[in-house]
Amino acid sequence: MVVTGEQLRGARAMARIEQSELAQKAGVSVDTIKRLERTVGPISANVQTMAAIVQVLEAAGLEFIPENGGGAGIRFRERKA
Numbered sequence: 901m902v903v904t905g906e907q908l909r910g911a912r913a914m915a916r917i918e919q920s921e922l923a924q925k926a927g928v929s930v931d932t933i934k935r936l937e938r939t940v941g942p943i944s945a946n947v948q949t950m951a952a953i954v955q956v957l958e959a960a961g962l963e964f965i966p967e968n969g970g971g972a973g974i975r976f977r978e979r980k981a
Contacts, residue, residue: 901954901964901966902942902943902966902967902972903942903943903950903954903964903972904939904940904941904942904943904972905936905937905938905939905940905941905943906940906941906972907964907972907973907974908936908937908939908943908953909937910973910974911957911962911964911974912933912937912957914962914974914976915957915960915961915962917956917957917960919933919934919937922953922956922957925956926949926952926953926955926956927952928949928952928953932945932949933953936953958977961976961977962974962975962976962977963975963976963977
């Protein structure tokens with residue numbers, strides 16, 4: 901899955917996770933998070949790094965929406981009733 905810098909910033913904001921907390925939980929440096937969030941468009945990063953970051957955000961209840969003609973995005977996963 902391709903993740904954009906905009907999605908990463910938005911997801912972290914929606915999850916209310918500070919850059920330092922996301923970095924710690926994903927096992928990466930705060931500088932890495934900052935660099936990736938500054939990216940305009942698709943993020944170019946180590947596959948394991950992105951997988952770890954996405955896993956933390958998905959565990960917080962978020963879902964990354966791929967580009968589907970309407971633009972890539974982020975949303976909360978459907979909650980079970």
